[in-house]
Amino acid sequence: MGALTTGQMSYILDEVVSAVLINEFAQLPNIFGSVYNIKTSSKARERSSSVGGLGQFSEKVELQSPDEEGVTQQYQKTFNHTPFAKTVAVSRELVDDEEWSWFQGLGEQLSMAASRTMETQAAGLFNDAFAGATYTGADGAALCADAHTNVDGGNSQDNKGTSAISNASIKAARTAMRKFTDYEGEKIAVTPNTLIVPTDLEQDAWEQINSMGKPGTANNDANFNQNRWQLIVWDYLTDDDNWFMVDMMLARLHLLWYMRSGLELYGDGDLFAGKRRIGAYFRKSNGFVDWRWCYGNDV
Secondary structure, X not given: OOOOOHHHHHHHHHHHHHHHHHHHHHHOOOOHHHHOEEEEOOOOEXXXXXXXXXXOOOOOOOOOOOOOOXXXXXXXXXXXXXXXXXXXXXXXXXXXXXXXXXXXXXXXXXXXXXXXXXXXXXXXXXXXXXXXXXXXXXXXXXXXXXXXXXXXXXXXXXXXXXXXXXXXXXXXXXXXXXXXXXXXXXXXXOOOOEEEEOHHHHHHHHHHHHOOEXXXXXXXXXXXXXXXXXXXXXXXXXXXXXXXXXXXXXXXXXXXXXXXXXXXXXXXXXXXXOEEEEEEEEEEEEEEOOOOOEEEEOO
């Protein structure tokens, strides 16, 4: 039997691990892919900006030019991409002994580690929603804040509550979101349709939005919330009581995940050293531009 070369070692090992890594990752369930608008990027960073809203149309007088309205630039948001990686050392002896099941397991573990990292990063925005220590919007405030303002400091609005999830608090959050206005104070189309809750609130939330009768009462009142909401239970939310109401259509415009480099395999090493290092890498950024797609309760 001929000698096993460095090139053969890297090919055998990398191909086995890579095939399992990509296949396993594609099949793993994830939440962030259904919450964020995932985009590709070919630049070092991505920028987004917002402009002030426009007032209502005015009547046009025959043979006269219509009224002209100026547009005010509001805020700019920059998404800086961050790299993530994990490396594992593999011994020469594992390759000699053809421990292919071990290599397959390595691919599975790398894919699960990558998935956990992405989920943690994605949910981190919601875990930071009330503090704004890491994630802030274009206006510089936390996702859910008592005072979102314009560039000129006007039109202060609030998308933060403190109520535990209930029929009444769902009504309060929905009503508040329907009253959001744009930078000019004009009504906008906000249609909340999703509740995002941690594991501990799964049953409570389900009962509030699926019971035929109004939860917690002995009357025969119909439950207004029945079948009106999509429920997302996210195990990576760290507070057991906080919950969020979301307009998913608006979220697709403002809650962004840029994948600068997709999940990929890398490796180096040689037979003389007796080991090969193999690992996986991706580079991404995530954040939000405008806040009007969300109402959060910091219970």
